[in-house]
Amino acid sequence: MERSSCLENQCFGAIRSRLMLIAMAILCMHNADAQTGACYGTLGNNLPPPREMIALCKHHNIQSIRLYNPNPALVEPLQGSNVSVIVGVPNEEIQGIARDESLAISWVRDNILKYRNINFRYIAVGNEISPSANPDISPHVPIAMQHISDALAAAGLRRVKVSTALSMEILGLSNPPSLGSFQSQFLDLFINPIIKFLVKTNSPFLVNVYPYFAYVSDTTNIRLDYALFTSKSSVVKDGAYQYYNLFDAMVDAVHVALEKAGGANIRVVVSETGWPSAGGTATTVGNAGTYNSNLLKSVKKGAPRRPGKPIETYIFDLIDENNKSPELEKHWGIFLANKNPKYPLSFTA
Template sequence: MAKQCFKKAAFVRMLISVLSVACSQTADAQTGACYGTIADNLPPATEVVALCSQYNIQRIRLFNPNPSVLQALQGNTNISVIVGVANEDIIGIASDANVARSWVQNNILKYGNVNFRYIAVGNEISPLDGGSAGIAPSVVPAMQNIYNAISASGLGGRVKVSTALSFGVLGTSYPPSAGAFIPEIQSSFINPIVQFLVKTQGPFLVNLYPYFAYASNTKDVRLDYALFTSPSTVVSDGPYQYQNLFNAMVDAANAALQKAGAADVEVVVSETGWPSAGGTATTLDNARSYNSNLIKSVGNGTPRKPGKPIETYIFDLIDENQKSPEIEKHWGVFLPNKQPKYPISFAK
């Protein structure tokens, strides 16, 4: 999505504040949650949507167009939605515009009262990943066909089209100002995506996890830096000072986009979070600390983009017991019984 000027961002925050007072709630519209469904013990979708409303979660990300979830969202325009095109559907959509039109009809237009925000064409596809390398050449053609179908339906100005990439597409991320995409995939894969986003004013969706950066290098990455709890600057990068790793990673993506000629494309963090069990430093207290501090932090922007809120989605809404390995089962903010694992407020 195109970068909003600071004045517009301030106006939006003011408007949100006014609306929140009217509703007797203070909302942080920048922070949402991912609603994964790889589990056999989740509450019905209607109850999950009610849970989101109860806890003031105004944005959710769906990894696929789950009919029961979309049906439950019908009419709840207070919740905006990212909906994903499944990786396995991309080649067919890229090769046939009619397939794209059918996908939009069945998964977007059919649910006319759902507040769709973005369509994410695929999740973490990369030419360097053996599981998705064969799909990579089809990503931009599929994005274009979905975009054309959305535009033809009259929703082109409202529903943006993108793809969710792993932070791993950056070959350099330290210091943040050195952020750059992997050279081997930039011209063939990244540049066409970025050019599409520039042209259509879509967002750069990136799955970004300080947890994995910490867990893979506990010697050099401080835990308080990863958890937003450092009392002072940890990384100095020219004029930019970083107290938390999340902002450093977001700014590395900003720097990479600037080098790719897309300084005005907005970085949206489509996944981030901290697991509560199953791995290094995976405690309830660390999960609470990361997610609570994240919610407080994202409204302030980053050192490179101060005052510009970072639209962010916490992974995961509810634990998914059928994922593997073990650590993948413990990212939820809520348990399957709808109880929060720890005290948390999505109101900033």
């Protein structure tokens, strides 16, 4: 009997080990599929209901979504969907959360713990805050990040990472990428505390990367094919690295800036990127489709300074938002308001 029990335990132990390996493999596959996603903006008066939008994402294999706020009407339909989610702490709530830890606890309780069947991936504390544009909010960002992280840890949710989504404007230099550096006046009270937190918590650096705006700001020196991933030869040579597209160059400038600021091992996540289909310079449906389809292929390969390491990326925007202004801002969607794709785009491997 004892020998039989021992054999049974070994058998069950082997089965458990296999099941754990299978579960880990499934998780790895899910994470691989989650390398590209879309941002879900809602500033429109003709948008489909959220449940229809989530069903649309699932139909087109969009496995990751970024939400800019924890609106229950948007979050609730995600339950049981297996879609991974970035959810934002709105800019206007950051000061309060930084000043009062109890507000962080209630925010996590009401917006994360309330939904037990949602795959929350990251919490982005604010979007595109900078000391120059938001001097009243920016000093509070690192503290608010810490308070949200502490509240998650107390709830047993250390797996949900906390960061903040910044714009490329925080870089002082970015071309060529080897010169990448943060604006020096932002370092002490803003960038350095954020990087220290990200290193401590093994969290990613979220950054919104827009080759479109770089291109339209300097069409004389930046070629359209370089911005659209269609150049057949390298355009920028930077030491041992060659750049065929502007997106990779911008991402690597962030990598270099992080290295110089003590964040060499921090993973970069592109929390927004895209190309508008109307309303401005070089804004055609064809160019938007070209950019996004080539983007999805390119990020799987990684950037020249991080070859073979896919860049987790979120396309802006899921659907056109007709209440935004100026006109350019209305046309970033990969879907029209009637849910039809604006151009062919495949999120499959």
